[in-house]
Amino acid sequence: MSVIPTTGTAAFEPLAEIAESTNDSRPSQLLTKEDCLEIFNQLYLARYFDIRLIKEKKRGRLRGTLYSSHNQEAILVGALFGLKATDWISPIHRDMPAFFLKDSKFQWDDPTRSGMSIEEVCAQVWGKVDSPGRARDNWSHIGSKSKRIIHSTSMLAGTIPVAAGVVYADRMNGGDAVVLTFNGEGSTAQGIFHEAVNFAAVHKLPVVTIVENNQWAYGTPVHMGCPTPDVADRAHGYGIPGLVADGQDVFDVYDKVMAAVEHARSGKGPSIVECKTFRAYGHGDHDDDRAMKYRPSEEIEKGRTRDPIAICRESLIERGFLSGAEAEQYIAERKSASEATNDDFPPVVVEYLNRGIEFALNSPLPNAEEGAMWVFKENA
Amino acid sequence: MSVIPTTGTAAFEPLAEIAESTNDSRPSQLLTKEDCLEIFNQLYLARYFDIRLIKEKKRGRLRGTLYSSHNQEAILVGALFGLKATDWISPIHRDMPAFFLKDSKFQWDDPTRSGMSIEEVCAQVWGKVDSPGRARDNWSHIGSKSKRIIHSTSMLAGTIPVAAGVVYADRMNGGDAVVLTFNGEGSTAQGIFHEAVNFAAVHKLPVVTIVENNQWAYGTPVHMGCPTPDVADRAHGYGIPGLVADGQDVFDVYDKVMAAVEHARSGKGPSIVECKTFRAYGHGDHDDDRAMKYRPSEEIEKGRTRDPIAICRESLIERGFLSGAEAEQYIAERKSASEATNDDFPPVVVEYLNRGIEFALNSPLPNAEEGAMWVFKENA
């Protein structure tokens, strides 16, 4: 595993203090076996959620576009695992599992846990009234003020200023909340990215911008949208740390994000954590066939070779947290949605999601009249 | 004089090749005596234009806000002096002299020269029909397609993408034009700055962004808008050179801008040249009294001590281009608009501007009906 932190242009100054931690004091090395197995299960859960949705979509049971998070699960799991319940996040289109992963640690079955329930998330995906936003906006635009998940619009990078405002307010209240805002690498070309990160840097706000660099923005490769070797280099323009994590390695993501979160929480300001990864399918499920045109299949196959579940499994074996037999029990990695079956996943994962889907299927559609409601807050 | 180039974070890589030039091969060292005296006169002209406008405004002969370029003349003169007539510029509110300085070298009196005439510029300032835009938009929003001066809107940094598009088209035609786009340091916080510089960097377009860092954006000091030590550090986010020039030293500006222009013209892409300077008065003439509130007068006095005319004079004496007697002939520096008289300026400068003003005074106002014209190009 690489030393913390690595960046493309290694000489950048503000990184130095974060880089102080040595290999052994890496945050991930301090995780217990229980933590590590939980992380392993969360990877399974994220993967299972995605392939299950792909299946449901193919069966025609879902509307809207599915932006698969397949192969990018380590970013979500690794980034969210160390957060406090008082922290905020702003996931976007490719981050559906983030909604139920935040604050779900060891509490999958505890209805009083602070996170968003799988039932709520599934109700949203199925477009049902029991979704937190009563299914008024689509899939990935779900969110929850009480659960501290910011609702995105479709306009890429548009949640970053909102995230900055949220923690500005929190700091004013004496809080120590950090916000993680998730974005694709392509979205960092937006003007609002600049305005918001600049604002956060001027005010030293605890905003950690996670860049999921999956090499493609729809049909446009990263170098056509970003002129620097690493997307994290954008940080240099704001004098803030720009870290690069191996987005396939959940523990490397965890380490880099925790370093950035610590930096943020201690009042040192924002940072950017680029997680290098690779988009497993087309941009959305509508793009799976066309994607072959701009992305040759060899490239896709190569991109998928480093499966985050496999890499995590190796780490756990190395650390003695998984025996040979345990390790071989469920093998979901490298299987596409059409190949994988429920048997490839731990039952707790399958059951968890089944519960969510069942709830969603039983939840009604909202009434037509709701379309005209809540344009304004009514004042009595 | 400082070595080319200096930047705040000296270690940034792409600067290296520009930094190769030694002290003696600096572009400014290759300027002839004639060139240098022209530059000296241009500084006088820019200064005279400004103080004359202040006087006219005080007398109530002008409408609109005057954003003084006093103390920032070396940036305009130094940046424009080495351009070709085929190059483009986009000046903004504080850059009025740029309009007549572009392409004016040795040709102040030649009506066939390629630049914009002083008559046209004065007609614009006085809001008369002989201005290129027939005085439909205010003072600084003048421009000319044929003279290759981009018309700004008020929306700060908004001309940078336009500038990028102009040279994209030029390159497509096989041209080698470079564009200089002028901006205050405060304006670099705008989202459009990011989108445009990013676009230019991705396409390696010959866009040189001049940042006139006069320490203040209206009533806001630079550190409240920009989180890095130098504004030029923003370049690091795009992997492009970020140079810092002494904005009070016309030859240092010339050197840095010429290095950036050469870089651009040879196909290596965009860069940012920050020129450190100091705003001599309030933000606009309406702000002269209020400015004392946020900017103590000692700070202003200190800021003004390094007058670009005086610094240029010293250089010329040093290089033997001015004898003691010549050097003492006109002393405009360190005099405010109310102190300076025509005698402080070379007669050629005074006459030149007088001609422009006389023309403007004799030019009529546009007819009221013109207000409704040219909303659309009419197609026969």
Add this chain to the structure above:
Amino acid sequence: MAAIAAEPTLVKKNYLTALREALIEEMRRNDQMICQGEDIGMLGGAFGVTEGLLDEFGSTRVIDAPIAEAAIIGTAVGMALNGKTVMAEMQFIDFISCGFDQIVNMMATYHYRTAGEVNLPVVVRGPAGGYGGGALYHSQMNEAWFCHSPGLRVVVPSTPYDAKGLLKAALRDGNPCIFFEIKELYRKNEIAEVIPDEDYIVPLGQAVIRKEGTDITFVSYGQSVYHCMSAAAELEKLGVSAEVIDIRTLVPLDEETIYKSLSKTNRVVVVNEAPMTCGFAGEIVARIANNAFNLLDAPPARVTRLDTPVPWVKPLELHVLPSVEKIVRVALQTAKY
């Protein structure tokens, strides 16, 4: 010495002072309120509306923002999402175009998208309007863009009393609001007036009749109200009695007051400064035509800016903007129809 009962101060206050007082009083009343904008702190704002705020409330609650309108609005949304009330100043309302997406897509829709979980008390305010020689980018009245974006309150006060009362109402309303201040009125002595010392609000959605009349109704807001008043005075001399309605808030709109007036006059001229096409004057005409057709004895007319930008030099500017003369001319046509 005998105690003297406190007399209300009878000092007349201008439009700008009224706005400033509203902000100060709301900041005192609500310690969860934040003000942010370019140069609003140390400078006190380009026009001085926020003068004194930084000193009294400190730099956490009074933020001198970078020149980044989209971030100013987007961060205001985040602050409001996390419990704050935010006033976000645009140095000129023209620059709101730079933060447009955050307003219409992020802010305006937040309550709707969350089925009411989130509501955003954010007032985006700034100086607006023409007649000052401000040219294309310091003269706009672009309220129609926001009236066309569901979820936003849109307010345009024309008097000091209303300016203060409406700004307070907007800050307490709990919905995002675009608040247009008429910069030509900021320091206009003629309209200075005594305003109450006690806390008061002017509720959103209530028009006011500025002048009663029987022959024709003028409907307008902002600067145009004064043009209508002058036109009404001219018309009076010509024997035409005009009623002048100041709608004050565009969203929500008090249609009742308009229809009530129309049921008396049966003729209407709507006046505003924005370009004609898809402007709010057209919206009022359309609503009248839709909902009060049988009250009309003449075509419902409008006097607006021509469909042009606002040019710089005076003769051009006056040519494209509504004038008292134009209003009188159209009113006479309408009255004689």
Add this chain to the structure above:
Amino acid sequence: MAAIAAEPTLVKKNYLTALREALIEEMRRNDQMICQGEDIGMLGGAFGVTEGLLDEFGSTRVIDAPIAEAAIIGTAVGMALNGKTVMAEMQFIDFISCGFDQIVNMMATYHYRTAGEVNLPVVVRGPAGGYGGGALYHSQMNEAWFCHSPGLRVVVPSTPYDAKGLLKAALRDGNPCIFFEIKELYRKNEIAEVIPDEDYIVPLGQAVIRKEGTDITFVSYGQSVYHCMSAAAELEKLGVSAEVIDIRTLVPLDEETIYKSLSKTNRVVVVNEAPMTCGFAGEIVARIANNAFNLLDAPPARVTRLDTPVPWVKPLELHVLPSVEKIVRVALQTAKY
């Protein structure tokens, strides 16, 4: 073998193909033309409108742009300022809000500001409209913002023939244009039609009558034209003869065709998908009320989206958007008035 005279191909083409052909033909005809937008090159565009362009014209003229709408528009302005004709694609027209300032303040006004020295042949086009379950940010019809910004052509074709002819006309017009493509029509087989092989344009500013009628006039554009046609068919059964006008271009607007129809029917319902307040339906109603008052025997009605965003799930979406049923209902009221 005897030579056979070339027969015109009689293959029906859909709306998307028509647009693609227009772009390819204009790119061939004008080597100074550039296309740019997100994913328009290697991918061929999110919907495939630009399929094949990169291969034929190369990456200098077909630019895969970064995700930066303001830069896409601003650089297009610069290219046009320097002699090019530019097509700038918004991946969805909803995202135009992110480049709003560059459109309304930089591009729309350039000709005006320079007293005609500069004109900008830039067509900003993108998929628009609701009824597809696209939710708030993939369903917008925000044409009114641009109709309210003087200096922009605004075009909304509803058929393959018009799509091709209007896009060509817009690219040759020399003025900046916002071109709304109806994504629900892109691949709709029912509206595919044979279009000429020869070069043709549909001039801007000419409405067309889609169906003649005598009792009531429908005025609309885009998807609403089809809703009006269906409503007209329903009404026919009920003995009401409706004329359906498709205005095709909003700016400039062909008012004559509307008034001519009205002089026959004396009743009008205007239909579009945008929010009601300050939408273009209201503008048409206002112009009719202003200019053709004496032709009206009933209130000029409008059927529009409610003043809400476009919600996601079907029952909600249909509730807020115009439907054939609503149009029939309002038409009957108007007819019976």
